[in-house]
Amino acid sequence: MVPSRFARPRQLALMAAVQVCAMSVWFSASAVVPALRAEWGLSREEGILLVITVQTGFAVGAVVSAALNLADRLSPPVLIAASAALASVATAAFPACGGIRWFAVVLRFVTGFALAGVYPVGMKVVVSWFPHRRGLALGVLLGSLTLGSATPNLLVPYGWHTVLRTAALLALAAAMIAVTFVRPGPDLPPSPPWQPRYLLRMLADRRQRLVCLGYFGHMWELYALWAWLPAYVVASGLGGGPAAFVVIGVCGAFGCLAGGVLSDRSGRAVVAMAAMLASGLCGLLSYPAFGTGWLIPVLALWGVSVIADSGQFSAALAEFADPRYVGTALTAMTALGFLFSAVTIQLLPLLADDVGWRAAVPLLSAGPLLGAVAMNRLRRGRANRYRAVSSD
Numbered sequence: 001m002v003p004s005r006f007a008r009p010r011q012l013a014l015m016a017a018v019q020v021c022a023m024s025v026w027f028s029a030s031a032v033v034p035a036l037r038a039e040w041g042l043s044r045e046e047g048i049l050l051v052i053t054v055q056t057g058f059a060v061g062a063v064v065s066a067a068l069n070l071a072d073r074l075s076p077p078v079l080i081a082a083s084a085a086l087a088s089v090a091t092a093a094f095p096a097c098g099g100i101r102w103f104a105v106v107l108r109f110v111t112g113f114a115l116a117g118v119y120p121v122g123m124k125v126v127v128s129w130f131p132h133r134r135g136l137a138l139g140v141l142l143g144s145l146t147l148g149s150a151t152p153n154l155l156v157p158y159g160w161h162t163v164l165r166t167a168a169l170l171a172l173a174a175a176m177i178a179v180t181f182v183r184p185g186p187d188l189p190p191s192p193p194w195q196p197r198y199l200l201r202m203l204a205d206r207r208q209r210l211v212c213l214g215y216f217g218h219m220w221e222l223y224a225l226w227a228w229l230p231a232y233v234v235a236s237g238l239g240g241g242p243a244a245f246v247v248i249g250v251c252g253a254f255g256c257l258a259g260g261v262l263s264d265r266s267g268r269a270v271v272a273m274a275a276m277l278a279s280g281l282c283g284l285l286s287y288p289a290f291g292t293g294w295l296i297p298v299l300a301l302w303g304v305s306v307i308a309d310s311g312q313f314s315a316a317l318a319e320f321a322d323p324r325y326v327g328t329a330l331t332a333m334t335a336l337g338f339l340f341s342a343v344t345i346q347l348l349p350l351l352a353d354d355v356g357w358r359a360a361v362p363l364l365s366a367g368p369l370l371g372a373v374a375m376n377r378l379r380r381g382r383a384n385r386y387r388a389v390s391s392d
Contacts, residue, residue: 012140032163146253149248219338219340317329
């Protein structure tokens with residue numbers, strides 16, 4: 001059945017709304033860590049634990065999903081809705097835990113675990129609707145994720161209870177939208193048999209392996225920057241939540257859309273490599289710009305470039321992977337990537353305690369600069385194959 005002319009943009013808009021609402025729970029606790037430290041008496045290490053537990057939960061959830069091929073064997077809208085509802089319940093319960101720290105950590109782990117069924121599966125739904133121009137479509141989805149992740153920073157002035165409860169309501173709305181309105185596209189393949197060895201096949205393919213390596217470099221930087229940007233801008237004298245929202249949400253959404261448009265024209269590897277080089281440069285420039293008026297344009301460019309490459313990894317992997325196991329491939333890549341992000345999320349504030357935010361943050365540049373090397377190899381490999389085919 002051929003979809004109507006409005007079906008594709010309508011489903012993309014619905015998936016974007018799901019991502020904005022569901023991903024608001026991601027940084028809902030980390031945005032209010034200062035308030036929690038004051039009210040619950042959390043130590044620096046306990047505050048960090050609340051942040052990295054979400055990443056760890058996401059990684060574990062993604063590994064389970066990938067191992068069981070859930071993203072390819074279950075109905076995507078149902079899986080998204082159930083996952084968003086679970087994230088909503090865990091987030092709503094957080095204010096009621098009464099400062100019981102182990103319970104708070106468990107709730108954040110469950111939140112991350114649940115979101116592994118929202119974001120990667122959402123990418124699969126979008127890919128099923130957009131066999132062409134996937135870069136732009138995934139750019140819209142990633143821009144929505146960016147806005148959703150930044151939303152808690154706007155609510156901080158209203159109190160930490162409001163932040164958590166609002167995020168929980170938004171995640172519940174995401175579940176309702178997904179189960180009621182979201183539908184998989186005509187390019188969604190039939191459910192394949194369980195294939196636990198697909199991950200080994202995926203990593204054995206050079207193209208998919210290079211895409212994953214580039215993504216790991218991207219994730220080394222991205223979530224550590226997002227998680228600790230409010231503390232960084234406060235230390236630099238720029239203010240807190242509003243500045244972080246602009247850099248993460250507004251600049252990030254623009255970067256997602258621009259990266260998607262450019263990648264459909266110039267190629268995924270080229271755009272990803274350019275974005276990572278720009279992002280790595282911004283990290284290095286943050287050192288001399290710290291505490292000066294130059295930090296504002298550096299952070300704005302960083303907010304654009306740090307996420308502009310993200311959709312390109314997903315689009316490239318979807319093109320290289322076995323069509324039957326696209327959901328599994330995307331989920332596996334994000335799982336490993338979020339494990340990398342947990343390392344830098346924990347490391348960065350501890351390093352900042354020793355050497356200060358000014359000297360700590362530029363170390364994030366190592367990830368995108370190494371990731372750009374992987375993307376350059378992917379680009380050169382594809383160019384060589386094209387020349388070989390042309391000569392034949």
